[in-house]
Amino acid sequence: MIPRARKIRTGLRRSPLSKPRRRPPPQPKRPTPALNALKSAAAEDPSAALHHLLSSSNADYPACASLLYRLARARLFPELDALLLFIRSRRIPCSNSLFSALICHFSLASLPHKALHLFYSIPSFNCSQGSPSLHTFNHLLDALVSNGCHDESRCLLDRCSEFGLRANHVSYNVVMKGRLSRDGYDGALQVFDQMHKRGVSPSVVTYNMLIGAAGRNGELSKAMGLKEEMVKKGIYPNAVTYAILMKGFCSSGKYVAAKKLMFDMEYQGCKTQVVNFGVLMSDCGRRSDFDEMKALLAEMRLRKMKPDDVIYSILINYLCENGRMDEAYKVLVEMQVKEGCKPSAAVYRMMVDGFCKVEEFEKGLGILNAMLVSGHCPRLETFGSLISGLVNGGRMEEVCFVLEEMVKRKLGLDLEEWHSLVDTACGKCNGSGELFSQLTSMVFVGGDEG
């Protein structure tokens, strides 16, 4: 498991086929000390990098954009606001894709109104198109819908002409997703009708959402009927459509029918993809049918399909849930060696939690180490269960290692967790003062624990 530095997205990558641009003025060969300071600060602390940038004279788009992304990822929103004000006042040119990316970050941080505010302020920036693009608009709709602002999203959809935009199928699909989550199938159907009245054609995604809703309601013939309807309209089901249908069958306990559909789809002119196997694998996992899971993997190999990281994470997840940690570990190694799949944070989490569950805390610690080295950060709960396990086993050196890693990541235990940790440690070692002081010397890092 080789650690790899995470790439910083600058939004500046150009295709080799894109037109050559005017050559920029020659740059000095050696970076200035100020630039060096900025670079090293940016590598460590985006907030420090901001202060350097605001006081530097050569703040250009690349520097600003990469710092904006870093601040957004670190969720340092006050700093991000300051940088946006700076970019606006300096008339630094910026692209619509930058605004889209920031809107997505605001959405993930549950700040839909911040996303809305940024969208409205786009014309005040030196933005390449001068106004928001349909892409940016659709991202904003999604930010609202994903955060439960259904009425705002519908309102905005009706007002798109004010921004010089014409809503497309994606805009309606996003709003339909919102209605589906709030009002179910019938609500979604209202958006579907509205779409039709306004002359926007449904897409395969539109139908996939309706089919999914029908399947979740257990209305399998309705789901199949929708598939026929789309074909009649010349909208062709894709592998995702079949995956959604198969999932419907599985959730009604019809695994065999789902599997048959996976074979039938090929005859209906749609190539089976990994996602279709994923549906079957998950259903087998829920029923702890590991033999069938193995058979599915063999079938994939027979078809020369490469199991991806998700397929492996399904398998590992259920092996861990069933306490079959030796097998899970084998699969973890196999996915990396045989397929070159990099385990995701989720897979590492499953493995650490799985080892904790069977009380093999040292093996859990080994996985945690690999996880940290590969640049993933465990959840607080994962850290917690590992620590309490190690404390129970009296492995204080390891506990301190884990606590130090938490401190590095500004993760803190709350007061209650500290109490239980200290209680356990003292209980284990008859109130050993040394252990107690080792533990309490760790800094409180949550900020307001007192």
Next chain:
DNA sequence: GTAGGGTTAG
């Protein structure tokens, strides 16, 4: 950009 197997998000 929106749907989809795993999920902490990407």
